[in-house]
Amino acid sequence: MSLAKIFDQYPDRRYIMFGGKGGLGKTTFSAATSYYLAKKGKKVLVFSVDPQASLTDIFQRDIFGKGPTEIIPNLYAQEIDADHRVKEYQQEIRQKILDMYGMEQIPEEIESYIQAAAAEPAMEESAIFDEVVDIVVKGGFDYYVYDLVPLGHALYYLSMASVYDAWIGKITGLRQQMREYDQVAAVIQREKELDEDAILNELLYIKDRINKSSGILTDKAKTAFFFVVTAEEMVIKDTVKAAELFAKFDVPLSGYIINRVIPSELKEQSIPEYLKNRILMQEHYLGVIEKEFQGQILASVPEMQRDVTGLDMIDKMARAMFGDF
Ligand SMILES: Nc1ncnc2c1ncn2[C@@H]1O[C@H](COP(=O)(O)OP(=O)(O)O)[C@@H](O)[C@H]1O
Ligand SMILES: [Mg+2]
Incomplete structure (x- = not known):
């Protein structure tokens, strides 16, 4: 052959x-x-x-x-x-925090967290x-x-299951972060609950995308x-x-x-x-x-x-x- x-x-x-x-x-x-x-x-x-x-x-x-x-x-x-993509992620996360908590500006400690997270190799791979x-x-x-x-x-890339896990980690991490921040800054609108539906939808969307691409990668026919x-x-x-x-x-x-x-x-x-x-x-x-x-x-x-x-x-x-x- x-x-x-x-x-x-x-x-x-x-x-x-x-x-x-x-x-x-x-x-x-x-x-x-x-x-x-x-x-x-x-x-x-x-x-x-x-x-x-x-x-x-x-x-x-x-x-x-x-x-x-x-x-x-x-x-x-x-x-x-x-x-570039990582920068977009960062911006997305900032925007989410601003929207969810009705803030004008990202607090310094959160900003430094966002910066640190972007430096992780997993972030680049995920991007x-x-x-x-x-x-x-x-x-x-x-x-x-x-x-x-x-x-x-x-x-x-090929073991998509682990990539999927990383994604879930990213999202639940974000959720966790929000909660922690919520506790720290009790002054800010506590009543504003996390939009669980939006997160779930995002998760499902990502899952669908990953299924599509991992389906291709492990498909002998393709x-x-x-x-x-x-x-x-x-x-x-x-x-x-x-x-x-x-x-x-x-x-x-x-x-x-x-x-x-x-x-x-x-x-x-x-x-x-x-x-x-x-x-x-x-x-x-x-x-x-x-x-x-x-x-x-x-x-x-x-x-x-x-x-x-x-x-x-x-x-x-x-x-x-x-x-x-
Ligand atoms: N058959 C070959 N003859 C001469 N140079 C080659 C040959 N195959 C690869 N190279 C050279 O070897 C180097 C490494 O190749 P590359 O394709 O970049 O490797 P990889 O992507 O696996 O890291 C490049 O400079 C490339 O031009
Ligand atoms: Mg190469």
Whole structure:
């Protein structure tokens, strides 16, 4: 089975993800796959859920926080501005407090709490997740390619149950906060009860959104998840572990792509001992990969002469992954 065939054979798998440790080539493969699909006439959105996003670098276009930006016909790229979203959350919370208590201004201690909460990593992740849900629920593209964060974090997005819990925590936390504040500032309109209905409605709304997006992520018919590996011991070990974990979360795995393979023909040429050793080591670990992921390897991509940035290199990479098109 090849990568191109998988896409041909499963046209309903419209949510595409590449998983793997940092630096293995997830962003590169996301960009090249999107490019390939766009060239085949599909309307594609590749978006980054990585706070250290690098779609801007690979496409050599400043797209950060600008929404879906057209790169070539049919190919749109988006980098999520999590900070902006967190600021919106903060404003939302301030507004809620002002409305509920009929205040003119947020008291200092509450403001410092709001500031502290925004600095928590969970807040950023939740903001990114929220934006992803927006993107997916909104629709309008044939394919969605997720430029994922490294493995551990990717699990966060994929195990939606925990995300849902985080959301409930956020809302009940807000409720708790209100109550505490109520006690502290007894002077202020005590009779104004929390609008329980509004909170419940918000909770149900969020639940519905999460069900929609997690339904997509764990749906074998709609999702293709690929692991990126390289011929190195630690990477292989981590990947095996991660695959087991993903199986537990019922994330459907489509297969493995080997990246950065040094062409073994080089061996026949007069090359330094150093490079010869690298190739020998690689051959060993390619054997291990073959054994571990038997029958699930979809492509083997060579180490290129230079890093992959700009459309010319992306085109080269797409051809290395999918063959000529
Ligand atoms: N096959 C390859 N040949 C040469 N450079 C590569 C190759 N694959 C990835 N790279 C480079 O490696 C670096 C890390 O790749 P990237 O896709 O950003 O990894 P990740 O998103 O998994 O962290 C980038 O500079 C990229 O251009
Ligand atoms: Mg990346």
